[in-house]
Amino acid sequence: MSHSVTARSIKLLCLSLLLAGVIAPTASAATQAAPTAPTTTKANTAKYSSASSSSYVIPAKPNPDHRVVLSGTRNTRDMGGIKTADGKWQIRPKALIRSDRLYRLDDHDVTVLSHDYNVKNVVDFRTPGQVAGSPDAAIPGAPITYLSIFGPQAAANHGLGDGDFYGSRLELGYYAITGYRQFLNSLLTNKGATLFHCVTGKDRTGIAAVLILSALGMDKQTTVDDFMLSNFYYGREAVKQSWIDEYYQVISQNYTNISNYLTRELNFPVAKREQLKARYLVSTDGKNTPYSSAYTTAKPNPSVPTTPAPSTPKPATPAPVTKPSTTTTVTEAGQGDTIKPAKKAKKTVKITATKKRHTKYIYRLKGHKVWFKDAHLKHSKGKTAKSAKTKWRITKQETIKINGKKATYLKVQDNHHHTAWILKKYVVKIKQ
Structure with a gap:
């Protein structure tokens, strides 16, 4: 009898403390009692x-x-x-x-x-x-x-x-x-x-x-x-x-x-x-200022008169010998690349023989090799891609003398009908 009274007293004491917030509910009780938090979703992208x-x-x-x-x-x-x-x-x-x-x-x-x-x-x-x-x-x-x-x-x-x-x-x-x-x-x-x-x-x-x-x-x-x-x-x-x-x-x-x-x-x-x-x-600063750069030259203000400063005559001196100046070009990233002045071309190119080529074979081009738009080698296309993926066919062959030395160039064409001239040794036959 005394045991049951004691147990009941302990339960009542715990319930009182729980209601007063002195002790916390168990993890399982808290999970069941707490409302489910609303889920936040990110904006649709x-x-x-x-x-x-x-x-x-x-x-x-x-x-x-x-x-x-x-x-x-x-x-x-x-x-x-x-x-x-x-x-x-x-x-x-x-x-x-x-x-x-x-x-x-x-x-x-x-x-x-x-x-x-x-x-x-x-x-x-x-x-x-x-x-x-x-x-x-x-x-x-x-x-x-x-x-x-x-x-x-x-x-x-x-x-x-x-x-x-x-x-x-x-x-x-x-x-x-x-x-x-x-x-x-x-x-x-x-x-x-x-x-x-x-x-x-x-x-x-x-x-x-x-x-x-x-x-x-x-x-x-x-x-x-x-x-x-x-x-x-x-x-x-x-x-x-x-x-x-x-x-x-x-x-x-x-x-x-x-x-x-x-x-x-x-x-x-x-x-x-x-x-x-x-x-x-x-401009993006809120002022909407029109774009300007070194390429846009400022016009003189007509309201401000300009008078040339008096010049003192100096004894004539021989003109200095000037070297060819370098030029600066603006690249895609906006940085200046200094380019040395091109030397006069000394190369002479003469076509001595021409032959049409019709072949069933497919070829690839060696990577990073110079090729041209024309057989006289006047208009460069730059260099071939480093990793060759495009397949080409040979349509023409030219024997060319470059400063007296013979060389063979081939005209190649891809399946989009793009053409170029390239040295024969840079063309490699592949299997179909």
Whole structure:
């Protein structure tokens, strides 16, 4: 009897202490009693990936200031606000607009582009057939320039992978080079905003944006992010990172970097790029100061008269013998590379024999060897890729005398019809 009373007294004491908060409940009791904490989820992100892999993750909701909301298009974006690699400059808003086809624009859309964005130039990268099938809606005061990047016919892959298609048709294709060359140069004189587009605004338009951003001084990450942003408007597989990776890889193999590609193929050297920057870039410090650099010369202030200082005549001294000066060029990274003045060419090249070659064999080229665009060796293509992957066929053979010494050069051609001349010993036969 006394034992049960004692036990009951102990239980009542423990219950009192528990209610008073002096002792804590057991782990299992705490787990059962505590309410489940709400789970916090990270903001949804769209990860743009290919069959291989991707390191580009950007917000599922991009900067709303970049999108031009129209009922008749899905992928219209203002490139304003995109920053240069050094972070000091950005594209002026309402100056460069990228879009998809415009044939579904309604009256409100036209008013937005004409009045709110001051579109004064439209560049259509579609083929004539695509234009005839769905012509653009007219924007008042904005004439249309037709630059078919695929030439007179719509593009077909002809068995190429999508990445190869980007390299062969959008980078090295004749119509792509001539079209993008005219487009970039037109931006130097266009007044008002320029809107450029194709069918979906992601391939031909996407590469046009890559070229603009590269010319304006944006880094590769920024250009790729802008390219991949089409996935937000069209779905996860609208564009793949492997496509733009292949584009940059072909540039690296043939031109070393995109700066050389802009200069050699698109006739858009550093001086023109500086003009483009002065036209489309402003400072990021909130003052929107127009871009300036060593290429922009300051005009004298007419309100401040300048009088030449009196000069004291000095006895004539013989002119010093000057050595050829070196020149400095601006590279992609913005650093100056000192280049020694080129010596006068002493090499004489004479073609002594020509022979067409038709062979069923496939060849590869030795890595990092000099090759040329012509048989007279006047126009260099630089050096072959260090790791040879492209397969070539021989179409022609020339026996050449270089300063009296004979050499044999072969004209090689890949399956995209790109050709080059290279020394015979650098061509290696492989099995089919």
